[in-house]
Amino acid sequence: MPSDAAITLPTPVIKLPTELGALDSDAFSGSVAHQKKAHRVIPGGAHTYAKGDDQMPEAAPLVVERGLGCRVWDVDGNSFVEYGMGLRAVTLGHAEPRVTAAAMRALEGGTNFTRPAAVELRAAEAFLGLIDGAEMVKFCKDGSNATTAAAKLARAATGRDKIALCASHPFLSQDDWFIGATPMDAGIPQAVKDLTVRFPYGDASALEALFALHPDEIACVIMEPARGVEDATHYLLEVQRICREHGAVLVFDEMLTGFRWHLKGAQHLYGVTPDLSTFGKAMANGFSVSALAGRRDLMERGGLHTEYERVFLLSGTHGAETHGLAAAIETMRIYAEEDVVGTLYRQGARLRDGVNQHINRLGLSKQFAVLGRDCNLVFATRDADGLPSQPFRTLFLQELIRRGILAPSFVVSAAHDNDAIDQTIESVGEALEVYRDALDGDVNQFLSGRPVKPVFRRYV
Numbered sequence: 001m002p003s004d005a006a007i008t009l010p011t012p013v014i015k016l017p018t019e020l021g022a023l024d025s026d027a028f029s030g031s032v033a034h035q036k037k038a039h040r041v042i043p044g045g046a047h048t049y050a051k052g053d054d055q056m057p058e059a060a061p062l063v064v065e066r067g068l069g070c071r072v073w074d075v076d077g078n079s080f081v082e083y084g085m086g087l088r089a090v091t092l093g094h095a096e097p098r099v100t101a102a103a104m105r106a107l108e109g110g111t112n113f114t115r116p117a118a119v120e121l122r123a124a125e126a127f128l129g130l131i132d133g134a135e136m137v138k139f140c141k142d143g144s145n146a147t148t149a150a151a152k153l154a155r156a157a158t159g160r161d162k163i164a165l166c167a168s169h170p171f172l173s174q175d176d177w178f179i180g181a182t183p184m185d186a187g188i189p190q191a192v193k194d195l196t197v198r199f200p201y202g203d204a205s206a207l208e209a210l211f212a213l214h215p216d217e218i219a220c221v222i223m224e225p226a227r228g229v230e231d232a233t234h235y236l237l238e239v240q241r242i243c244r245e246h247g248a249v250l251v252f253d254e255m256l257t258g259f260r261w262h263l264k265g266a267q268h269l270y271g272v273t274p275d276l277s278t279f280g281k282a283m284a285n286g287f288s289v290s291a292l293a294g295r296r297d298l299m300e301r302g303g304l305h306t307e308y309e310r311v312f313l314l315s316g317t318h319g320a321e322t323h324g325l326a327a328a329i330e331t332m333r334i335y336a337e338e339d340v341v342g343t344l345y346r347q348g349a350r351l352r353d354g355v356n357q358h359i360n361r362l363g364l365s366k367q368f369a370v371l372g373r374d375c376n377l378v379f380a381t382r383d384a385d386g387l388p389s390q391p392f393r394t395l396f397l398q399e400l401i402r403r404g405i406l407a408p409s410f411v412v413s414a415a416h417d418n419d420a421i422d423q424t425i426e427s428v429g430e431a432l433e434v435y436r437d438a439l440d441g442d443v444n445q446f447l448s449g450r451p452v453k454p455v456f457r458r459y460v
């Protein structure tokens, strides 16, 4: 497939949101008007809670008009270097021209047919060529489709009902088996909630104890292979042993680690092959493609070559949209040929080092920390007593937005070049100076609106 750029877009003008100190000016008037209308017709004003208004400072209500590379422009024309990038789905940069061109070519040939499209096999072979522990794959549109399908397959294969999920991992699915275990569990029957049990990450004996508490009841253990910098190999091997001893299916949710920790997934990095694994996010540079992959004998229960009772395993009208799969193939090709994962680590390390220098310069090591792997950095905001603080998170976000940086995390893409990283480091230095001043006074006096709030809460 040719990889040259077929689409050229004009480079938009870079305009900072406001002059410093003038956040509450009309720099965001277009966004404010948009939000008012959006809340009347869309519950929460957005289609994803993590993008909700309550996740951002009140006085910086940007609504994105477009993105290119590592930058986005809001409806008022303000530009930002963006981090996180589509909830970590966009790893090559917004509107990556080769991926866009591949999707456009597929679109021109039609999106959806009465019989399977040829691109389905090409995408499956490309995927299985990378994820060497998996023997079969089925594509879907969202990560939740994949993790929920993994749980169903495990239940069918084991004849058991309970799902053991890792309580240290904040999000594995928008479906009831997972959301029922969060504080935002309205509408989920108790009978469903009772089928989910939880264990902490990193403690094999706690998992042993969970199996002892629910003998022959747990169908699968589902978890992210890792979140931080730890070498997870020993623990994951223990988890695998425990699952085998108890006849449970081991599922790694690689939504974040896949195409980020390692080209071949965290399962390759740590040398532990799960029975099933799930991917999404980065695999199609923002296009809606996710995957359930794993052992043939399990996956085939959803196929036409099985003597077992059939499992209705992922069967959506849009599951194999041609342009999404074409985008995934091109994204995987770029990953394999251009060491994208190496770039994510390198640029993340540059950012971490620069931010750490400011933390040290300002003596803020107890209040502000950069955490995680270089390819997946987040930050912690703490108050003067060193306790986690949403008001200080809000202040930091606010001061960065003022300076043209949109950073709910420090998760980079391969499009974050040195200029963008260095601009960010400089802005972080200035934002942390304000942060330090706020530590000596009342942080609320420094905020231009209410603080941000966590997604999972029972009441608004």
Ligand SMILES: Cc1ncc(COP(=O)(O)O)c(C=O)c1O
Binding pocket: 087, 141, 142, 143, 144, 145, 147, 171, 172, 173, 174, 224, 253, 254, 255, 256, 280, 281, 290
């Ligand atoms: C680890 C993990 N698993 C599953 C999901 C669910 O994916 P989706 O939002 O595409 O349904 C997410 C989404 O954030 C995730 O981070």
